[in-house]
Amino acid sequence: MIGEAHLRLGGERFVSGAGRFVDDVRVPGLLHAAVLRSPHAHARLVSIDAKRARDLRGVHAVLTAADVPAIAIIPNRVPAPKGTDCYLQPAIARDVVRFVGEPVALVVADDPYVARDALDQIDVVYQPLPACASTTEALGPGAARLFSETDSNNVATITMRVGDADQALAGAALVLRERFTYPRQTAAALETRGLVALPPDPRGGELHLIGSTKCIHINRTILAPIFGIPLGALRLTEVDVGGGFGVRGELYPEDILVPLAAMKLGRPVKWIESRRENLMAANHAREVAYEIEIGFDAAGRILGMRTVIHADIGAYVRTAALVPAEFGAALLPGPYRVPNYACDLWSVVTNKTPAGTLRSPGRPECNFVRERLLDRAAARLRIDPADLRRRNLIRPDEMPYDCGTKSLGASTVYDSGDFPALFDELLRRLDYARARAEQAAVNARPSGPRRGIGLAVYVEKTGLGPFETTQVEARPDGTFVVDTGASSMGPGLETVLAQILGEALGIPTVRFNVRHADTAAVESGVGTYGSRGTVTAGNAAHLAAAKLVAEARQRAAERWGVPEGDVTYAHGALEARGQRVTLAELARERRLAAGASFEVAKVTYAGCAAAVVVDVDPETGAVTLRRVVVGADVGRAVNPALVDGQLVGGVAFGIGNTLHESLAYDADGQLLSSTLMDYALPTAADIPPVDGFYQEVRATTNPLGLRGLGECGNPGLGAATANAVCDAFTPRRSVDHGAALDAGACLPGRSVSALGHARSLGRLTIRAASEQDSINGQ
Numbered sequence: 001m002i003g004e005a006h007l008r009l010g011g012e013r014f015v016s017g018a019g020r021f022v023d024d025v026r027v028p029g030l031l032h033a034a035v036l037r038s039p040h041a042h043a044r045l046v047s048i049d050a051k052r053a054r055d056l057r058g059v060h061a062v063l064t065a066a067d068v069p070a071i072a073i074i075p076n077r078v079p080a081p082k083g084t085d086c087y088l089q090p091a092i093a094r095d096v097v098r099f100v101g102e103p104v105a106l107v108v109a110d111d112p113y114v115a116r117d118a119l120d121q122i123d124v125v126y127q128p129l130p131a132c133a134s135t136t137e138a139l140g141p142g143a144a145r146l147f148s149e150t151d152s153n154n155v156a157t158i159t160m161r162v163g164d165a166d167q168a169l170a171g172a173a174l175v176l177r178e179r180f181t182y183p184r185q186t187a188a189a190l191e192t193r194g195l196v197a198l199p200p201d202p203r204g205g206e207l208h209l210i211g212s213t214k215c216i217h218i219n220r221t222i223l224a225p226i227f228g229i230p231l232g233a234l235r236l237t238e239v240d241v242g243g244g245f246g247v248r249g250e251l252y253p254e255d256i257l258v259p260l261a262a263m264k265l266g267r268p269v270k271w272i273e274s275r276r277e278n279l280m281a282a283n284h285a286r287e288v289a290y291e292i293e294i295g296f297d298a299a300g301r302i303l304g305m306r307t308v309i310h311a312d313i314g315a316y317v318r319t320a321a322l323v324p325a326e327f328g329a330a331l332l333p334g335p336y337r338v339p340n341y342a343c344d345l346w347s348v349v350t351n352k353t354p355a356g357t358l359r360s361p362g363r364p365e366c367n368f369v370r371e372r373l374l375d376r377a378a379a380r381l382r383i384d385p386a387d388l389r390r391r392n393l394i395r396p397d398e399m400p401y402d403c404g405t406k407s408l409g410a411s412t413v414y415d416s417g418d419f420p421a422l423f424d425e426l427l428r429r430l431d432y433a434r435a436r437a438e439q440a441a442v443n444a445r446p447s448g449p450r451r452g453i454g455l456a457v458y459v460e461k462t463g464l465g466p467f468e469t470t471q472v473e474a475r476p477d478g479t480f481v482v483d484t485g486a487s488s489m490g491p492g493l494e495t496v497l498a499q500i501l502g503e504a505l506g507i508p509t510v511r512f513n514v515r516h517a518d519t520a521a522v523e524s525g526v527g528t529y530g531s532r533g534t535v536t537a538g539n540a541a542h543l544a545a546a547k548l549v550a551e552a553r554q555r556a557a558e559r560w561g562v563p564e565g566d567v568t569y570a571h572g573a574l575e576a577r578g579q580r581v582t583l584a585e586l587a588r589e590r591r592l593a594a595g596a597s598f599e600v601a602k603v604t605y606a607g608c609a610a611a612v613v614v615d616v617d618p619e620t621g622a623v624t625l626r627r628v629v630v631g632a633d634v635g636r637a638v639n640p641a642l643v644d645g646q647l648v649g650g651v652a653f654g655i656g657n658t659l660h661e662s663l664a665y666d667a668d669g670q671l672l673s674s675t676l677m678d679y680a681l682p683t684a685a686d687i688p689p690v691d692g693f694y695q696e697v698r699a700t701t702n703p704l705g706l707r708g709l710g711e712c713g714n715p716g717l718g719a720a721t722a723n724a725v726c727d728a729f730t731p732r733r734s735v736d737h738g739a740a741l742d743a744g745a746c747l748p749g750r751s752v753s754a755l756g757h758a759r760s761l762g763r764l765t766i767r768a769a770s771e772q773d774s775i776n777g778q
Contacts, residue, residue, distance in 0.1 A: 001502040002704075005641035006509050009495045019240040022194035022211045023272050030196075031060055033258055033271040034115035036105040036122055037281065038097035041133070041351040041669025042144070043126040045095055045104070052121040053107060058114040060265055062122065063106040063257060065094045067264070072226050072256050077218060077319040078408060081156040086147055087349055089316035091226075091256040097126070098146055098315035099353050100671055101280035106257045108269055131351040131669035135289065135310045138350050146315060146349045155317055155347045158326055162404030163340035168304025172295025174380055176373055182365040182718075182744030184287035184312070184663040187358055188681055191242025192273040193282060195255060197262035206233050209259060212241040214249030214487045215527030216517050226256055227263065238517040244489035245653070246357035246529060247283045250319045279674045284663055285358035286744075287312040288325055290369045300381050300388045304340030307332065307369075311347045314354035321355055322347050323408070327461060328362030330407035334370050335419040335459050335607055336392040341404065351669040357529065359653060360711035363458065364718050368744045371456040371719035372726075379730065385455055385723070386427060393419045393457065400700075407461075410603055414459065415700045417607045417633055422695050423457050426609040429691050430629045435613060442615070443728070449615035449624070452728030456716035457609045460632070462708025463535030463701065465600030469525050470540035472501060472512075472548055473593035474583040478572070480507065482514040485525010486537035491649075491710055492642045493533045499638055500538045500704070504545035505583075506571035524597070531606075531708025534638060536598055539702045543596035548583075551594055556581055604699045606707040608632045610716035614724040623659060623725055625688040630716070633695040635707035640694070643709060647692035650713015656682040658718040658744075718744050 013019050050062040072091035076084060093104050105122055109115035132138040132146065138153040146153055169175055191212075198208040207229060213219055216236040224234045241248065254271055262269040273282070292307040311325035329345045378388040394401050396418045403412040435453055442451040470484040482497055494514035502509040515521065526536070549569050556574040557564040559581065567576045572583050586592050613627040628651050637643050660680040664672040673679040692713070698705030722741045 001499045001509055002636060002638050004499065004639065006495060006499055006639055008492050008642070009498055009509070009514065021191055021240045021242055022196060025196045025210050025239065025270070027196070027198060027268045029267050031108050031110065031265065031267050031269045032112040032115050033261060033269050034107050034112060034119055035103050035254065035271070035277070036107065036119045037277070038093060038100060038102045038104055040097055040126050040128055041100050041131040042129040042146070043097050044129060045093060045097060046125040046127050048105065049123040050105060052123070053118040056114065056118045056121055058110040059107060059118045061108045061261055062118070063092070063261055064104070065092050068092045068257065068260060069226065074251055074253070074318055075222060076317065077215070077251070078323055080317065080322055081158065084155055084317050084322070086150050087155050087317040089253070089318050089354060091253045099351055100669060101277070101353055102315070103253045103257065106261060108261045108265065112272070133351060133665050133667055133669045135312050135348040135350060138348050146351065153349050155313065155349060156322060158329065158345040160329060160341065160343040160405045162338070163304070165304040165306040165340040165342035168340035169293055169295040169306060172303045173298040174296045174377060175293060176376055176380070177293045178373065178742060180290040180292065180369045180372065180742045180744070182286050182288050182368060184284050184352070185358065185657055185661045186279065186282060186284050186663060187243065187245035187247035188279070188661070188679060189243030189245055189248050192275060192278040193248060193252065193254070194270070194272040195258050196268060196270045197259040198268045199262040199266050200233065202266065206235045207259060207263065208235045208237065210237050210239060212238055212244070212249055214244060214489060214529050216487065216519055217485055217525045218527060219251050219255065220519055222251060223256065223259070227259060236519045238487050241489050244528070245359040246361060247285070249487065249489070250283060250356055252282070275676060276674050279663070279679055280353060280671050283318065283356035283358070284314055284353045285324060285355050285361065286365060287355065288328070288365050292369060292373070294373050294377070296377050296381065300377065300383045300391050302336055302338050302392050305333065305338050306342045309343065309345045311345065312350050312352065312355065313347050314352045315349060316354045318354040318356055320357050324355070324357055324361030326362065326407045328366035330403070330405040330412050331363060331459055331461065332366040332370055333403050333405065334367065335394055335457050337394055338403070352665055353671070360460065360715040363460065363711070363715035364654070364657060365744060367456055367458045367715050368719045368722060372722055372741065375723045375726065386432060389423060389455065389457055390420065393423060395420060413602065414605045415602065416697055417605070418695065418697050419457065419607045422607050422631055422633060423609050425693060425695065426611055426629055426631050429693060430611045449617050450728040452614050452616065452724035452726065454612045454614070454720040454722065454724030454727055455610070456719035456723065458716045458719070460531065460606045460608055460708070460712050460715065461603055462531035462606050462711070463600060463604035463706070464530035464532045465603070467526060467597050467599045468532070468536035468540050469522055469595060469597045470497065470537050470544050471522060471593060471595035472541065472544045473591070474548065474587040476584055476588040478511060478584040480512045482512055482541070483518070483521040484514070484537045484540070485517060485522050485527065486533045487517045487528040489528050491646055492639065493528070493537065495642065496534050496638050497537060497541050500541050501545050504542055505549070531710040535604055535702055535706045535708050536600060538638065538706055539704050540596050540598040542704055543598060544594050547594035547596055548592070552583055552586055552592060555586055598702070602701045604635070604701045604707050606633050606709070606712055607695070608712045608716060610720040612717070612720040612724045614721065614728060616725055616728045623721070625655065625686070625721070627688055628717070629691045630713055631693040631695060632709060632712035633697050633707060634709050635699040635705045636696055637694055638706070643694050644692050646709045647713040648690045650711070651690050651717060652682060652687050654714030654717025655686055657714065658721045659686065
């Protein structure tokens with residue numbers, strides 16, 4: 001059953017409107033919460049007077065810092081450098097607010113309208129403080145410290161060294177120097193965040209939190225001590241999710257404040273986030289600046305790379321704030337041989353919404369930087385961009401390949417793969433030679449749009465550890481119930497696990513009921529992030545199936561009084577010496593279940609590639625995508641239909657990141673794009689024909705040979721699109737690459753102001769700083 005394009009299990013619930021999301025949860029006596037948020041980017045909290053709000057009819061409680069325990073602080077979810085604890089976020093502002101949108105108070109009322117009205121009745125006196133709205137300001141001389149007890153706004157400097165980059169660059173035939181920036185973005189999922197907290201019964205019971213979270217067991221471990229209750233007295237249950245993308249499901253202040261209110265009042269409390277709150281308070285991501293140099297020999301082979309990265313992580317180190325830029329720094333060499341590499345990564349706090357993970361954290365940024373440099377080098381060396389990449393791609397015979405970098409303490413080692421074959425298939429599907437001929441014909445016209453072709457090859461980090469659990473139980477009616485610590489964020493985890501179990505047990509996929517994650521059903525687990533669900537929960541399911549069969553064989557042998565070795569199993573039935581019993585019959589006698597945990601010894605990496613064909617209007621700078629080809633090495637395609645859906649969905653997400661989305665702030669730290677009128681998202685009309693394909697080179701890091709896929713479609717789109725836009729204005733035989741784009745979102749507005757100058761130079765310029773390059777000896 002692995003390899004079949006099985007229909008998505010449970011899909012009929014969604015198309016018929018029967019999904020159950022957080023706002024669909026209804027319980028008796030339900031109250032509603034609203035959050036008062038800071039209007040200032042940086043200010044001292046002088047006083048808070050909530051009397052008028054508390055006196056409002058229908059208001060049951062107003063929580064401020066005085067009502068929240070001091071230990072209510074959001075910790076790092078992953079290992080972080082020493083000293084980062086000074087930069088953690090409290091669940092509610094204490095003494096100082098550090099970004100627009102930071103929670104200052106929580107109101108609980110009979111309905112959400114009264115709760116929101118009550119926010120206006122809370123009197124808060126702020127004393128504004130100087131704001132740092134950029135890393136340049138935050139690191140400048142005399143910059144205001146966001147945290148008075150620290151000596152710098154730079155939380156940590158992470159260094160990576162491979163070989164001798166200085167020496168390599170000194171001896172290079174070509175050295176390119178550039179400054180690249182990538183804009184601030186967020187997930188903007190269809191469903192905003194929300195939570196329902198059910199207090200324990202006064203006579204004894206559990207505090208039950210219902211909502212979507214990607215790490216229910218991790219969050220339970222963090223929350224129970226804050227609430228002062230045993231771990232077993234806290235239950236977290238996931239419901240349907242309207243989009244996760246890494247932002248949804250992290251631990252946020254509301255995940256602490258809403259349960260505290262429910263415990264205080266002894267009544268269930270619901271909180272549903274508004275879209276404006278979502279854009280200003282849910283995790284932001286991506287904003288970085290790269291100062292980089294790369295050196296090549298005369299044949300176009302990469303000799304070395306040296307970079308300084310400044311990551312804008314916002315006002316606090318929240319859950320996994322340092323992870324994205326570190327991932328990007330570790331994967332900046334990508335699928336290429338980079339024998340010498342030096343990187344200094346600075347993670348800087350500013351008076352903006354805290355940053356965290358977003359689909360493929362750190363990789364769209366590093367891919368954009370590297371792939372733009374490769375196209376620039378190809379032009380300088382008069383080598384076709386595809387040929388330059390071929391000369392540098394890591395070969396299969398070089399696997400396993402150690403890049404020499406690390407992230408979260410783990411070495412970046414590609415266990416297996418065939419990057420050249422993947423890239424060749426991309427070019428074949430694009431029909432590269434024909435596409436170039438068509439481009440030449442279009443660009444030979446005296447007027448009209450200019451056509452460009454862009455390429456990108458990159459590596460995705462998948463199957464992250466440390467472990468995952470899956471349990472399977474045979475039921476008397478012949479069905480199976482499956483529980484896992486991995487959360488279902490929408491891509492079809494239920495179907496994938498059912499197919500893996502179906503193949504292992506010889507049982508039709510439709511007989512497996514894969515339930516939403518619930519700490520009451522699975523004692524331990526990790527969750528869903530980093531393209532890990534299929535790899536980790538899938539292998540755990542495979543192990544659990546083997547244990548279930550072993551348990552059934554033992555019971556059958558005891559039942560018949562025969563050696564266990566004589567009992568055979570196939571398709572849900574056991575046989576020995578003419579006797580037969582089914583798993584369902586054994587389950588009728590007593591519970592038949594097994595669970596397993598898959599330990600992740602090594603991260604699994606997936607090779608990916610993307611090609612984009614664009615037309616650019618030279619009068620307006622408008623970019624029209626004509627075609628996208630994207631491919632990934634999935635190890636084994638458990639469900640080809642879901643693979644295709646993930647790739648196409650990833651492309652759509654990447655198009656939004658590339659052509660539309662940017663969270664803008666003014667100099668005072670005020671968010672300027674706090675509605676969907678300002679934070680533009682892609683529509684169906686923006687998505688061109690997408691040719692998705694997959695490669696199957698089995699991973700050696702797990703028994704099933706799987707690689708994750710959830711983040712393969714989007715992280716190369718920005719690089720390939722930027723290359724295509726620049727290529728549209730580049731004479732094919734010119735050593736000057738014409739258009740020079742150094743910002744990670746190809747927003748048409750960035751080009752409009754430069755078009756007049758571009759025409760006079762015969763080039764489109766979409767950039768803020770001059771690119772410098774040098775050819776040694778010239």
